[in-house]
Amino acid sequence: MILAPGRGVLAQPSPPPPTVEPLIEVRVAGDSLKRVLSVDVAWPSGLKPRFPRDEASTLSGRSVAPVGASKSGFVPIDQNPDWASACEREGCRLAYSVDVARGIATDRRGDWGFEEKQRIVMAPLVRWLVRPEDRRARGRLRVDFDGGKNFELVSGVMDGRVNHIETDLVVMDGPHVVLGDFTHRAIDLPGGRIDVALGRGERGVRDEDLLTWIREGAQDVVSLLGRFPVSRLQVIVASGGPYAVGSAVTMGMGGASIFVVVGERTRKADLLRDWVMTHEMLHVAFPNMGFRQRWMEEGLSTYLEPLLRARRGRYEPQKMWAEFVRAMPQGLPKDGDQGLDRTFTWGRRYWGGAMFWLHVDLEIRRRTEGARSLDDVLRGVLGAGGNVALRWDVARLAGVAENASGTTALREIYDDWSEKAVAPDLGALWTSLGVRADKAERITFDDQAPLARIRRGLTHKGGSLAVASSGGPS
Numbered sequence: 508m509i510l511a512p513g514r515g516v517l518a519q520p521s522p523p524p525p526t527v528e529p530l531i532e533v534r535v536a537g538d539s540l541k542r543v544l545s546v547d548v549a550w551p552s553g554l555k556p557r558f559p560r561d562e563a564s565t566l567s568g569r570s571v572a573p574v575g576a577s578k579s580g581f582v583p584i585d586q587n588p589d590w591a592s593a594c595e596r597e598g599c600r601l602a603y604s605v606d607v608a609r610g611i612a613t614d615r616r617g618d619w620g621f622e623e624k625q626r627i628v629m630a631p632l633v634r635w636l637v638r639p640e641d642r643r644a645r646g647r648l649r650v651d652f653d654g655g656k657n658f659e660l661v662s663g664v665m666d667g668r669v670n671h672i673e674t675d676l677v678v679m680d681g682p683h684v685v686l687g688d689f690t691h692r693a694i695d696l697p698g699g700r701i702d703v704a705l706g707r708g709e710r711g712v713r714d715e716d717l718l719t720w721i722r723e724g725a726q727d728v729v730s731l732l733g734r735f736p737v738s739r740l741q742v743i744v745a746s747g748g749p750y751a752v753g754s755a756v757t758m759g760m761g762g763a764s765i766f767v768v769v770g771e772r773t774r775k776a777d778l779l780r781d782w783v784m785t786h787e788m789l790h791v792a793f794p795n796m797g798f799r800q801r802w803m804e805e806g807l808s809t810y811l812e813p814l815l816r817a818r819r820g821r822y823e824p825q826k827m828w829a830e831f832v833r834a835m836p837q838g839l840p841k842d843g844d845q846g847l848d849r850t851f852t853w854g855r856r857y858w859g860g861a862m863f864w865l866h867v868d869l870e871i872r873r874r875t876e877g878a879r880s881l882d883d884v885l886r887g888v889l890g891a892g893g894n895v896a897l898r899w900d901v902a903r904l905a906g907v908a909e910n911a912s913g914t915t916a917l918r919e920i921y922d923d924w925s926e927k928a929v930a931p932d933l934g935a936l937w938t939s940l941g942v943r944a945d946k947a948e949r950i951t952f953d954d955q956a957p958l959a960r961i962r963r964g965l966t967h968k969g970g971s972l973a974v975a976s977s978g979g980p981s
Protein backbone atom coordinates (compact mmCIF):
# COMPACT_ATOMS: atom_id res chain seq x y z
CA MET A 508 0.00 0.00 0.00
CA ILE A 509 1.28 3.45 -0.85
CA LEU A 510 0.64 6.16 1.67
CA ALA A 511 -0.07 9.51 0.16
CA PRO A 512 2.33 12.12 1.45
CA GLY A 513 1.27 15.20 3.28
CA ARG A 514 -2.10 16.27 4.33
CA GLY A 515 -4.07 13.39 5.71
CA VAL A 516 -7.70 13.75 4.79
CA LEU A 517 -7.31 15.44 1.44
CA ALA A 518 -4.82 12.87 0.25
CA GLN A 519 -7.08 9.93 1.00
CA PRO A 520 -8.07 8.00 -2.08
CA SER A 521 -11.73 8.41 -2.90
CA PRO A 522 -13.86 5.72 -1.28
CA PRO A 523 -14.62 2.67 -3.39
CA PRO A 524 -18.05 2.72 -5.03
CA PRO A 525 -20.72 1.09 -2.90
CA THR A 526 -20.91 -2.63 -3.53
CA VAL A 527 -24.62 -2.76 -2.75
CA GLU A 528 -26.65 -1.15 -5.49
CA PRO A 529 -29.63 0.94 -4.44
CA LEU A 530 -32.85 -1.04 -4.30
CA ILE A 531 -36.22 0.39 -5.28
CA GLU A 532 -38.91 -1.58 -3.47
CA VAL A 533 -42.43 -1.31 -4.80
CA ARG A 534 -45.70 -2.68 -3.45
CA VAL A 535 -48.68 -2.50 -5.75
CA ALA A 536 -52.27 -3.27 -4.79
CA GLY A 537 -54.46 -3.84 -7.82
CA ASP A 538 -58.24 -3.48 -7.94
CA SER A 539 -59.48 -5.59 -10.84
CA LEU A 540 -62.98 -4.07 -10.95
CA LYS A 541 -62.01 -0.40 -10.83
CA ARG A 542 -58.75 -1.15 -12.63
CA VAL A 543 -56.82 1.07 -10.30
CA LEU A 544 -53.33 0.41 -8.92
CA SER A 545 -52.22 1.76 -5.55
CA VAL A 546 -48.46 2.11 -5.63
CA ASP A 547 -46.23 2.36 -2.56
CA VAL A 548 -42.50 2.83 -3.14
CA ALA A 549 -39.56 2.65 -0.75
CA TRP A 550 -37.11 4.87 -2.60
CA PRO A 551 -33.38 4.54 -1.79
CA SER A 552 -30.98 7.43 -1.35
CA GLY A 553 -28.53 8.01 -4.18
CA LEU A 554 -31.09 8.05 -6.98
CA LYS A 555 -33.26 10.97 -8.02
CA PRO A 556 -36.84 9.87 -8.70
CA ARG A 557 -38.97 10.98 -11.59
CA PHE A 558 -42.57 10.18 -12.46
CA PRO A 559 -43.39 8.92 -15.95
CA ARG A 560 -44.76 11.26 -18.58
CA ASP A 561 -48.49 11.17 -18.11
CA GLU A 562 -50.41 13.32 -20.55
CA ALA A 563 -53.62 11.41 -19.85
CA SER A 564 -53.51 12.20 -16.08
CA THR A 565 -53.77 8.57 -15.05
CA LEU A 566 -51.44 9.11 -12.08
CA SER A 567 -52.99 10.87 -9.10
CA GLY A 568 -52.46 11.50 -5.40
CA ARG A 569 -48.69 11.65 -5.70
CA SER A 570 -47.31 12.10 -2.24
CA VAL A 571 -44.05 11.80 -0.42
CA ALA A 572 -42.92 11.01 3.13
CA PRO A 573 -39.60 10.60 4.88
CA VAL A 574 -38.30 7.08 5.36
CA GLY A 575 -40.05 5.43 8.28
CA ALA A 576 -42.97 7.89 8.33
CA SER A 577 -46.47 6.71 9.13
CA LYS A 578 -49.44 7.13 6.79
CA SER A 579 -50.14 10.58 8.19
CA GLY A 580 -46.59 11.68 7.30
CA PHE A 581 -47.33 11.87 3.55
CA VAL A 582 -47.71 15.24 1.85
CA PRO A 583 -48.63 15.91 -1.79
CA ILE A 584 -45.50 16.40 -3.88
CA ASP A 585 -46.79 19.73 -5.26
CA GLN A 586 -46.51 21.08 -1.71
CA ASN A 587 -42.84 20.13 -1.58
CA PRO A 588 -40.97 21.41 -4.65
CA ASP A 589 -37.74 19.95 -3.30
CA TRP A 590 -39.17 16.44 -2.92
CA ALA A 591 -37.05 14.73 -5.60
CA SER A 592 -33.76 16.11 -4.28
CA ALA A 593 -34.76 15.21 -0.73
CA CYS A 594 -35.46 11.64 -1.88
CA GLU A 595 -32.08 11.53 -3.57
CA ARG A 596 -30.32 12.73 -0.39
CA GLU A 597 -32.10 10.69 2.24
CA GLY A 598 -34.35 8.20 0.55
CA CYS A 599 -38.11 8.50 0.92
CA ARG A 600 -41.46 6.85 0.51
CA LEU A 601 -43.66 7.66 -2.43
CA ALA A 602 -47.32 6.81 -2.87
CA TYR A 603 -49.73 7.36 -5.73
CA SER A 604 -52.50 5.69 -7.66
CA VAL A 605 -52.78 4.74 -11.32
CA ASP A 606 -56.07 4.78 -13.22
CA VAL A 607 -55.40 1.96 -15.65
CA ALA A 608 -58.87 2.13 -17.25
CA ARG A 609 -58.29 5.78 -18.12
CA GLY A 610 -54.88 4.92 -19.59
CA ILE A 611 -56.39 2.21 -21.77
CA ALA A 612 -59.00 4.66 -23.04
CA THR A 613 -56.57 7.45 -23.86
CA ASP A 614 -53.06 6.11 -24.53
CA ARG A 615 -51.93 5.87 -28.13
CA ARG A 616 -51.65 2.29 -29.42
CA GLY A 617 -48.17 0.84 -29.65
CA ASP A 618 -46.60 3.77 -27.84
CA TRP A 619 -45.44 2.23 -24.54
CA GLY A 620 -48.82 2.95 -23.03
CA PHE A 621 -51.63 1.00 -21.43
CA GLU A 622 -53.49 -1.09 -23.94
CA GLU A 623 -56.02 -3.87 -23.62
CA LYS A 624 -55.78 -6.86 -25.93
CA GLN A 625 -58.44 -9.52 -25.49
CA ARG A 626 -58.88 -8.86 -21.75
CA ILE A 627 -55.16 -8.66 -21.04
CA VAL A 628 -53.79 -5.23 -20.09
CA MET A 629 -50.38 -4.27 -21.41
CA ALA A 630 -48.86 -2.28 -18.54
CA PRO A 631 -45.24 -1.39 -19.35
CA LEU A 632 -43.41 -0.22 -16.21
CA VAL A 633 -42.07 2.84 -18.00
CA ARG A 634 -45.71 4.02 -18.30
CA TRP A 635 -46.66 3.95 -14.64
CA LEU A 636 -43.71 3.30 -12.32
CA VAL A 637 -41.63 6.08 -10.78
CA ARG A 638 -38.05 5.65 -12.01
CA PRO A 639 -34.60 7.20 -11.66
CA GLU A 640 -34.21 10.47 -13.54
CA ASP A 641 -30.90 9.20 -14.90
CA ARG A 642 -31.87 6.45 -17.31
CA ARG A 643 -28.43 4.86 -17.07
CA ALA A 644 -28.46 4.74 -13.27
CA ARG A 645 -27.53 1.43 -11.76
CA GLY A 646 -29.74 -0.18 -9.20
CA ARG A 647 -32.14 -2.96 -8.42
CA LEU A 648 -35.89 -3.08 -8.68
CA ARG A 649 -38.31 -5.24 -6.73
CA VAL A 650 -42.04 -5.14 -7.39
CA ASP A 651 -44.65 -7.12 -5.45
CA PHE A 652 -48.15 -7.12 -6.82
CA ASP A 653 -51.33 -8.08 -5.02
CA GLY A 654 -54.48 -7.99 -7.09
CA GLY A 655 -56.42 -10.76 -5.38
CA LYS A 656 -57.44 -13.96 -7.11
CA ASN A 657 -58.32 -12.82 -10.61
CA PHE A 658 -55.89 -10.01 -11.23
CA GLU A 659 -52.25 -10.95 -11.67
CA LEU A 660 -49.07 -9.32 -12.89
CA VAL A 661 -47.01 -11.37 -15.35
CA SER A 662 -43.67 -10.22 -16.70
CA GLY A 663 -40.84 -11.50 -18.83
CA VAL A 664 -38.00 -10.60 -16.50
CA MET A 665 -35.42 -13.34 -16.27
CA ASP A 666 -36.20 -14.50 -12.73
CA GLY A 667 -39.84 -13.51 -12.85
CA ARG A 668 -42.52 -15.17 -10.81
CA VAL A 669 -46.19 -14.33 -11.03
CA ASN A 670 -46.89 -11.07 -9.17
CA HIS A 671 -43.21 -10.45 -8.59
CA ILE A 672 -40.40 -8.66 -10.41
CA GLU A 673 -36.84 -8.66 -9.16
CA THR A 674 -34.14 -7.42 -11.46
CA ASP A 675 -31.92 -4.53 -12.44
CA LEU A 676 -33.39 -1.31 -13.73
CA VAL A 677 -32.98 -2.08 -17.40
CA VAL A 678 -36.28 -3.89 -17.11
CA MET A 679 -38.16 -0.59 -17.02
CA ASP A 680 -38.14 -0.58 -20.81
CA GLY A 681 -37.65 -4.28 -21.02
CA PRO A 682 -39.86 -7.30 -21.51
CA HIS A 683 -43.64 -7.38 -21.42
CA VAL A 684 -45.47 -6.58 -18.20
CA VAL A 685 -49.18 -7.44 -18.31
CA LEU A 686 -52.14 -7.55 -15.94
CA GLY A 687 -54.99 -10.01 -16.19
CA ASP A 688 -56.49 -13.33 -15.18
CA PHE A 689 -54.42 -16.29 -16.30
CA THR A 690 -53.95 -20.03 -16.27
CA HIS A 691 -50.27 -20.91 -15.83
CA ARG A 692 -48.42 -23.75 -17.49
CA ALA A 693 -44.75 -24.54 -18.06
CA ILE A 694 -42.76 -26.23 -20.81
CA ASP A 695 -39.33 -27.64 -20.00
CA LEU A 696 -36.73 -27.72 -22.75
CA PRO A 697 -33.04 -28.52 -22.81
CA GLY A 698 -31.36 -25.38 -21.46
CA GLY A 699 -34.45 -23.51 -20.36
CA ARG A 700 -38.07 -23.24 -19.36
CA ILE A 701 -41.04 -21.54 -20.95
CA ASP A 702 -43.66 -20.16 -18.60
CA VAL A 703 -46.98 -19.85 -20.39
CA ALA A 704 -49.71 -17.52 -19.14
CA LEU A 705 -52.99 -18.23 -20.90
CA GLY A 706 -55.57 -15.43 -20.84
CA ARG A 707 -59.25 -16.17 -20.23
CA GLY A 708 -60.79 -15.14 -23.55
CA GLU A 709 -62.72 -17.41 -25.95
CA ARG A 710 -60.64 -19.76 -28.06
CA GLY A 711 -61.27 -22.64 -30.39
CA VAL A 712 -58.40 -24.85 -29.28
CA ARG A 713 -57.58 -26.71 -26.11
CA ASP A 714 -54.79 -25.57 -23.81
CA GLU A 715 -52.82 -28.68 -24.77
CA ASP A 716 -52.90 -27.66 -28.45
CA LEU A 717 -51.54 -24.23 -27.57
CA LEU A 718 -48.75 -25.79 -25.53
CA THR A 719 -47.86 -28.14 -28.39
CA TRP A 720 -47.74 -25.18 -30.76
CA ILE A 721 -45.41 -23.23 -28.46
CA ARG A 722 -43.22 -26.26 -27.85
CA GLU A 723 -42.88 -27.00 -31.58
CA GLY A 724 -41.84 -23.39 -32.29
CA ALA A 725 -39.27 -23.67 -29.51
CA GLN A 726 -38.05 -27.03 -30.80
CA ASP A 727 -37.39 -25.48 -34.22
CA VAL A 728 -34.87 -23.22 -32.51
CA VAL A 729 -33.52 -25.96 -30.23
CA SER A 730 -32.86 -28.05 -33.34
CA LEU A 731 -30.66 -25.24 -34.63
CA LEU A 732 -28.85 -24.34 -31.41
CA GLY A 733 -28.73 -27.61 -29.48
CA ARG A 734 -30.54 -26.02 -26.56
CA PHE A 735 -33.08 -23.34 -25.77
CA PRO A 736 -31.43 -19.89 -25.95
CA VAL A 737 -32.62 -18.45 -22.60
CA SER A 738 -33.02 -19.96 -19.14
CA ARG A 739 -36.53 -18.56 -18.94
CA LEU A 740 -39.03 -17.28 -21.48
CA GLN A 741 -42.46 -15.91 -20.62
CA VAL A 742 -45.11 -16.50 -23.27
CA ILE A 743 -48.41 -14.65 -22.82
CA VAL A 744 -51.33 -15.90 -24.91
CA ALA A 745 -54.37 -13.69 -25.32
CA SER A 746 -57.47 -15.27 -26.82
CA GLY A 747 -60.07 -13.78 -29.07
CA GLY A 748 -60.56 -11.90 -32.29
CA PRO A 749 -60.90 -13.07 -35.88
CA TYR A 750 -57.35 -14.08 -36.75
CA ALA A 751 -56.01 -17.62 -36.38
CA VAL A 752 -52.79 -16.20 -35.01
CA GLY A 753 -52.98 -12.45 -34.57
CA SER A 754 -50.38 -9.94 -33.54
CA ALA A 755 -47.24 -11.32 -31.90
CA VAL A 756 -44.50 -9.28 -30.27
CA THR A 757 -41.26 -10.45 -28.67
CA MET A 758 -39.60 -8.13 -26.16
CA GLY A 759 -36.31 -8.52 -24.37
CA MET A 760 -33.73 -6.34 -22.58
CA GLY A 761 -33.57 -7.79 -19.09
CA GLY A 762 -35.62 -10.85 -19.94
CA ALA A 763 -37.44 -12.57 -22.75
CA SER A 764 -41.15 -12.50 -23.46
CA ILE A 765 -43.56 -13.20 -26.29
CA PHE A 766 -47.08 -11.81 -26.40
CA VAL A 767 -49.37 -13.44 -28.96
CA VAL A 768 -53.07 -13.39 -29.77
CA VAL A 769 -54.88 -16.58 -30.80
CA GLY A 770 -58.32 -16.20 -32.41
CA GLU A 771 -61.59 -17.49 -31.06
CA ARG A 772 -62.14 -19.70 -34.10
CA THR A 773 -58.56 -20.91 -34.41
CA ARG A 774 -58.24 -24.65 -35.12
CA LYS A 775 -55.53 -27.07 -34.17
CA ALA A 776 -54.68 -27.35 -37.88
CA ASP A 777 -54.08 -23.58 -38.02
CA LEU A 778 -51.51 -23.91 -35.26
CA LEU A 779 -49.78 -26.85 -36.96
CA ARG A 780 -49.40 -24.75 -40.13
CA ASP A 781 -48.47 -21.59 -38.28
CA TRP A 782 -45.12 -19.85 -38.75
CA VAL A 783 -45.49 -17.05 -36.19
CA MET A 784 -44.28 -18.97 -33.13
CA THR A 785 -41.05 -20.05 -34.86
CA HIS A 786 -40.48 -16.47 -36.04
CA GLU A 787 -40.84 -15.15 -32.47
CA MET A 788 -38.68 -17.93 -30.98
CA LEU A 789 -35.91 -16.90 -33.37
CA HIS A 790 -36.15 -13.37 -31.98
CA VAL A 791 -35.52 -14.86 -28.53
CA ALA A 792 -32.26 -16.37 -29.80
CA PHE A 793 -30.90 -13.12 -31.24
CA PRO A 794 -29.70 -10.02 -29.34
CA ASN A 795 -31.37 -6.63 -29.47
CA MET A 796 -29.52 -4.68 -32.13
CA GLY A 797 -31.06 -1.25 -31.58
CA PHE A 798 -33.33 0.73 -33.86
CA ARG A 799 -31.10 1.13 -36.92
CA GLN A 800 -30.40 -2.56 -37.18
CA ARG A 801 -33.92 -3.81 -36.41
CA TRP A 802 -33.86 -5.14 -39.98
CA MET A 803 -31.23 -7.63 -38.82
CA GLU A 804 -33.61 -8.98 -36.18
CA GLU A 805 -36.67 -9.13 -38.43
CA GLY A 806 -34.69 -10.32 -41.42
CA LEU A 807 -33.15 -13.18 -39.46
CA SER A 808 -36.53 -14.41 -38.25
CA THR A 809 -38.04 -14.01 -41.72
CA TYR A 810 -35.20 -15.90 -43.42
CA LEU A 811 -34.62 -18.72 -40.94
CA GLU A 812 -38.19 -19.49 -39.88
CA PRO A 813 -39.16 -21.42 -43.06
CA LEU A 814 -35.74 -23.13 -43.18
CA LEU A 815 -36.07 -24.44 -39.64
CA ARG A 816 -39.60 -25.69 -40.21
CA ALA A 817 -38.56 -27.34 -43.48
CA ARG A 818 -35.66 -29.10 -41.77
CA ARG A 819 -38.01 -30.62 -39.23
CA GLY A 820 -40.50 -31.70 -41.89
CA ARG A 821 -43.03 -29.03 -40.88
CA TYR A 822 -42.90 -27.17 -44.19
CA GLU A 823 -42.25 -28.28 -47.76
CA PRO A 824 -39.06 -26.93 -49.36
CA GLN A 825 -41.03 -26.18 -52.56
CA LYS A 826 -43.38 -23.94 -50.59
CA MET A 827 -40.47 -22.27 -48.89
CA TRP A 828 -38.78 -21.44 -52.18
CA ALA A 829 -42.07 -20.31 -53.70
CA GLU A 830 -42.40 -17.91 -50.78
CA PHE A 831 -38.85 -16.61 -51.20
CA VAL A 832 -39.26 -16.15 -54.98
CA ARG A 833 -42.57 -14.34 -54.52
CA ALA A 834 -41.84 -12.23 -51.44
CA MET A 835 -38.14 -11.46 -51.41
CA PRO A 836 -38.31 -8.82 -54.18
CA GLN A 837 -40.21 -6.71 -51.61
CA GLY A 838 -36.86 -6.32 -49.89
CA LEU A 839 -35.16 -4.74 -52.91
CA PRO A 840 -34.53 -1.01 -52.64
CA LYS A 841 -37.12 1.20 -54.26
CA ASP A 842 -36.39 4.57 -55.84
CA GLY A 843 -34.90 6.85 -53.20
CA ASP A 844 -34.24 4.04 -50.72
CA GLN A 845 -30.86 3.98 -49.02
CA GLY A 846 -28.92 1.27 -47.21
CA LEU A 847 -30.67 -0.99 -44.73
CA ASP A 848 -29.45 1.10 -41.77
CA ARG A 849 -31.16 4.15 -43.27
CA THR A 850 -34.45 3.10 -44.82
CA PHE A 851 -37.06 1.88 -42.37
CA THR A 852 -39.88 0.56 -44.54
CA TRP A 853 -41.62 -2.76 -43.89
CA GLY A 854 -40.29 -4.32 -47.10
CA ARG A 855 -36.67 -3.35 -46.45
CA ARG A 856 -36.86 -4.36 -42.80
CA TYR A 857 -38.40 -7.83 -43.21
CA TRP A 858 -37.49 -8.95 -46.73
CA GLY A 859 -34.44 -6.74 -47.21
CA GLY A 860 -33.21 -8.22 -43.94
CA ALA A 861 -34.06 -11.76 -45.08
CA MET A 862 -32.23 -11.14 -48.36
CA PHE A 863 -29.18 -10.00 -46.36
CA TRP A 864 -29.10 -13.14 -44.22
CA LEU A 865 -29.64 -15.39 -47.25
CA HIS A 866 -26.60 -13.80 -48.86
CA VAL A 867 -24.53 -14.11 -45.69
CA ASP A 868 -25.52 -17.77 -45.34
CA LEU A 869 -24.74 -18.57 -48.99
CA GLU A 870 -21.45 -16.75 -48.85
CA ILE A 871 -20.29 -18.60 -45.72
CA ARG A 872 -21.32 -21.93 -47.25
CA ARG A 873 -19.61 -21.07 -50.54
CA ARG A 874 -16.34 -19.92 -48.98
CA THR A 875 -16.15 -22.91 -46.62
CA GLU A 876 -17.35 -25.40 -49.24
CA GLY A 877 -20.36 -26.19 -47.09
CA ALA A 878 -18.43 -26.84 -43.89
CA ARG A 879 -19.85 -23.75 -42.17
CA SER A 880 -23.07 -21.78 -42.38
CA LEU A 881 -25.24 -19.19 -40.70
CA ASP A 882 -26.17 -21.96 -38.25
CA ASP A 883 -22.65 -21.76 -36.86
CA VAL A 884 -22.96 -18.01 -36.47
CA LEU A 885 -26.11 -18.40 -34.38
CA ARG A 886 -24.51 -21.11 -32.26
CA GLY A 887 -21.60 -18.72 -31.81
CA VAL A 888 -23.98 -15.96 -30.68
CA LEU A 889 -25.48 -18.34 -28.12
CA GLY A 890 -22.03 -19.46 -26.99
CA ALA A 891 -21.04 -15.82 -26.46
CA GLY A 892 -24.11 -15.28 -24.28
CA GLY A 893 -26.19 -13.41 -26.85
CA ASN A 894 -29.98 -13.47 -26.76
CA VAL A 895 -32.93 -11.08 -26.76
CA ALA A 896 -32.36 -10.14 -23.11
CA LEU A 897 -29.22 -8.22 -24.10
CA ARG A 898 -28.19 -5.49 -26.50
CA TRP A 899 -25.34 -6.08 -28.91
CA ASP A 900 -23.83 -3.88 -31.58
CA VAL A 901 -22.79 -4.87 -35.08
CA ALA A 902 -19.07 -4.96 -34.22
CA ARG A 903 -19.68 -7.56 -31.55
CA LEU A 904 -21.93 -9.62 -33.80
CA ALA A 905 -19.43 -9.44 -36.66
CA GLY A 906 -16.62 -10.61 -34.38
CA VAL A 907 -18.62 -13.59 -33.17
CA ALA A 908 -19.66 -14.38 -36.76
CA GLU A 909 -16.05 -14.31 -37.90
CA ASN A 910 -14.95 -16.70 -35.17
CA ALA A 911 -17.85 -19.04 -35.72
CA SER A 912 -17.75 -19.17 -39.51
CA GLY A 913 -14.06 -18.56 -40.18
CA THR A 914 -15.08 -15.88 -42.68
CA THR A 915 -15.69 -12.15 -42.73
CA ALA A 916 -18.78 -12.60 -44.91
CA LEU A 917 -21.16 -10.96 -42.45
CA ARG A 918 -18.97 -7.91 -41.91
CA GLU A 919 -18.33 -7.40 -45.63
CA ILE A 920 -21.95 -7.75 -46.69
CA TYR A 921 -23.10 -5.59 -43.79
CA ASP A 922 -20.65 -2.81 -44.68
CA ASP A 923 -21.97 -2.80 -48.21
CA TRP A 924 -25.71 -3.22 -47.66
CA SER A 925 -26.13 -1.07 -44.54
CA GLU A 926 -24.93 2.08 -46.27
CA LYS A 927 -25.91 1.66 -49.90
CA ALA A 928 -29.06 0.59 -51.72
CA VAL A 929 -27.71 -2.74 -52.97
CA ALA A 930 -30.03 -4.58 -55.37
CA PRO A 931 -28.83 -8.13 -56.05
CA ASP A 932 -30.12 -9.96 -59.13
CA LEU A 933 -32.53 -12.34 -57.44
CA GLY A 934 -33.55 -14.04 -60.71
CA ALA A 935 -29.94 -14.99 -61.36
CA LEU A 936 -29.59 -16.15 -57.76
CA TRP A 937 -32.60 -18.50 -58.00
CA THR A 938 -31.19 -19.91 -61.24
CA SER A 939 -27.78 -20.58 -59.73
CA LEU A 940 -29.44 -22.28 -56.76
CA GLY A 941 -31.48 -24.42 -59.16
CA VAL A 942 -34.85 -22.99 -58.14
CA ARG A 943 -37.27 -22.66 -61.04
CA ALA A 944 -40.72 -21.16 -60.65
CA ASP A 945 -43.34 -21.48 -63.38
CA LYS A 946 -46.07 -18.91 -63.90
CA ALA A 947 -48.27 -20.54 -61.27
CA GLU A 948 -45.38 -20.27 -58.80
CA ARG A 949 -44.91 -24.03 -58.84
CA ILE A 950 -41.30 -24.82 -57.95
CA THR A 951 -39.05 -27.39 -59.59
CA PHE A 952 -35.43 -27.97 -58.68
CA ASP A 953 -32.44 -28.22 -61.03
CA ASP A 954 -29.83 -30.39 -59.36
CA GLN A 955 -27.24 -29.52 -62.02
CA ALA A 956 -27.25 -25.85 -61.05
CA PRO A 957 -23.94 -24.57 -59.64
CA LEU A 958 -25.28 -23.95 -56.10
CA ALA A 959 -27.71 -26.90 -56.03
CA ARG A 960 -25.79 -28.64 -53.29
CA ILE A 961 -25.90 -25.55 -51.10
CA ARG A 962 -29.63 -25.19 -51.80
CA ARG A 963 -30.27 -28.74 -50.62
CA GLY A 964 -28.15 -28.07 -47.54
CA LEU A 965 -30.34 -25.16 -46.46
CA THR A 966 -33.39 -27.34 -45.81
CA HIS A 967 -31.52 -30.55 -45.01
CA LYS A 968 -32.12 -31.96 -41.55
CA GLY A 969 -28.72 -31.08 -40.12
CA GLY A 970 -28.71 -27.75 -41.96
CA SER A 971 -25.72 -28.85 -44.04
CA LEU A 972 -24.88 -31.74 -46.33
CA ALA A 973 -21.16 -31.49 -45.97
CA VAL A 974 -19.25 -32.01 -42.77
CA ALA A 975 -21.05 -33.14 -39.64
CA SER A 976 -21.81 -30.19 -37.42
CA SER A 977 -19.30 -29.53 -34.71
CA GLY A 978 -22.16 -29.83 -32.24
CA GLY A 979 -23.92 -27.31 -30.11
CA PRO A 980 -22.36 -24.56 -28.08
CA SER A 981 -20.41 -25.43 -25.02
Ligand SMILES: [Zn+2]
Nearest residue numbers: 786790805808
Ligand atom coordinates in the same frame (compact mmCIF):
# COMPACT_ATOMS: atom_id res chain seq x y z
ZN1 LIG B 1 -40.55 -10.28 -35.90
